Amino acid sequence: MARRSTRVVLLIGAAVLILVLLSTGQYSSSSLGISSVREGYGTFERVVRAPFSFIAGIWNHYVFLVNTSYENETLQKGLDELRVRTMRLQELENENERLRAMLDFKGKFHDFSLIPASVLSQDITHVFKTMIIDKGSRSGFGINMPILNPSGVIGKVIAVSPHTAQVLLVTDPNSSIPALIESSRVKGIVKGRGENLLSLEYVRSVEEVKEGDSVVTSGLLGMFPKGLKLGYVREVRKDDRQIFADIIVEPCVKMEKIEEVFGIAQGVEVSD
Amino acid sequence: MLKVWKFQISLFGILFAVILMEATVIPAVWAPLRVDFFIGMIIGQIIFVPFSQGFPFVILGSLILQAFSGARLGLIPLLYIFIFLAIEMLKNFIYLENVYTQALLGILFYCLFAVATVFLADFSYLKGIISPLVAGAVLTGCVSPMMVYVVGRLQTTYEQEHE
Numbered sequence: 001m002a003r004r005s006t007r008v009v010l011l012i013g014a015a016v017l018i019l020v021l022l023s024t025g026q027y028s029s030s031s032l033g034i035s036s037v038r039e040g041y042g043t044f045e046r047v048v049r050a051p052f053s054f055i056a057g058i059w060n061h062y063v064f065l066v067n068t069s070y071e072n073e074t075l076q077k078g079l080d081e082l083r084v085r086t087m088r089l090q091e092l093e094n095e096n097e098r099l100r101a102m103l104d105f106k107g108k109f110h111d112f113s114l115i116p117a118s119v120l121s122q123d124i125t126h127v128f129k130t131m132i133i134d135k136g137s138r139s140g141f142g143i144n145m146p147i148l149n150p151s152g153v154i155g156k157v158i159a160v161s162p163h164t165a166q167v168l169l170v171t172d173p174n175s176s177i178p179a180l181i182e183s184s185r186v187k188g189i190v191k192g193r194g195e196n197l198l199s200l201e202y203v204r205s206v207e208e209v210k211e212g213d214s215v216v217t218s219g220l221l222g223m224f225p226k227g228l229k230l231g232y233v234r235e236v237r238k239d240d241r242q243i244f245a246d247i248i249v250e251p252c253v254k255m256e257k258i259e260e261v262f263g264i265a266q267g268v269e270v271s272d
Numbered sequence: 273m274l275k276v277w278k279f280q281i282s283l284f285g286i287l288f289a290v291i292l293m294e295a296t297v298i299p300a301v302w303a304p305l306r307v308d309f310f311i312g313m314i315i316g317q318i319i320f321v322p323f324s325q326g327f328p329f330v331i332l333g334s335l336i337l338q339a340f341s342g343a344r345l346g347l348i349p350l351l352y353i354f355i356f357l358a359i360e361m362l363k364n365f366i367y368l369e370n371v372y373t374q375a376l377l378g379i380l381f382y383c384l385f386a387v388a389t390v391f392l393a394d395f396s397y398l399k400g401i402i403s404p405l406v407a408g409a410v411l412t413g414c415v416s417p418m419m420v421y422v423v424g425r426l427q428t429t430y431e432q433e434h435e
Binding site for chain 2: 003006007010011014017018019020021022024034035037038041044045048120121122123124125126127128129130132158166168172173174194195255256257
């Protein structure tokens with residue numbers, strides 16, 4: 001009898017817990033202390049990784065090639081950062097030309113800094129596309145911070161703890177970013193499709209969109225700075241009976257090969 | 273009582289090692305591949321551990337796993353609790369101690385888990401994940417009996433230690 005009542009209590013408890021959790025919303029893990037699990041895992045992962053990194057470090061930096069490998073790594077990091085800056089500068093240059101041509105506009109940009117981080121782990125499910133990085137609020141990462149690498153935009157931070165942060169990739173079905181076609185300035189919303197592809201939505205069928213067109217962030221909502229590369233138009237399907245075109249975008253970033261990322265510490269706002 | 277705590281702490285230690293495999297090591301080998309070690313642990317709990325201990329472990333363990341997913345909060349615990357209760361019910365009809373049964377249950381519930389996440393996440397595109405899904409199901413079928421053995425071995429060790 002007592003065993004049966006224990007079962008009933010446990011089952012009711014579980015049902016209540018699930019209902020409470022499901023009612024808290026999509027990304028509220030940080031407020032419920034689940035982030036501390038990631039924090040603990042981050043420490044555990046670093047401890048497990050430490051001896052391997054140590055041995056690999058000795059081999060690469062001392063035994064195999066004295067200094068050369070280390071120098072190469074440092075230069076590579078510097079180069080990655082420069083690539084991101086070049087990408088941004090390219091957009092600034094385009095924007096500058098456009099604004100000069102229009103004469104009435106004056107662009108004013110705040111500077112931003114890039115915070116490097118490494119990937120700790122990937123999402124444990126097939127459908128959802130998130131990853132955990134090894135830097136958190138102590139390093140300056142915060143909720144909704146854009147994450148990118150030299151190839152383009154990766155996603156945004158959805159949960160943060162002192163030493164780790166959870167990043168929602170642009171390919172996740174729940175991800176949506178205001179974007180535009182770089183050449184024609186046609187605006188839309190880039191959404192994740194779950195696989196390694198994106199779709200550009202809410203672009204009218206009458207707009208001119210070609211395969212190979214570059215898709216960049218539009219800067220709307222202020223979360224992502226304007227002009228960051230998202231991907232290239234891979235396929236355009238237009239139907240006269242539909243208002244919007246079906247546009248498939250291939251992301252610039254190979255999501256399965258991400259190792260190092262950058263967080264943008266300050267948003268870039270255009271003020272008139 | 274001390275025995276129970278030691279056993280549970282060891283299980284959570286194993287769970288962290290499992291997460292390391294699931295979220296870091298396996299995706300490093302093949303990014304879209306996901307192998308579920310936790311289903312094997314659930315089967316092990318049902319075979320070797322009383323409901324009053326196994327069920328709370330599954331709830332806490334799935335809450336920990338939730339921290340490593342972008343799924344809606346509560347979805348991962350909901351699915352693992354469903355798996356636990358389904359296997360708990362199935363044990364009255366099938367012989368759970370059989371290795372092949374464990375492997376088949378691993379494959380079956382891995383597929384059900386994947387389909388349920390696709391369905392509950394309102395996500396309609398399965399094409400891109402079919403091959404990692406099949407590979408993941410086969411590997412989950414292989415590791416499930418292994419995880420059952422680990423749980424059973426741990427339980428036996430603590431039983432013998434306290435006799």
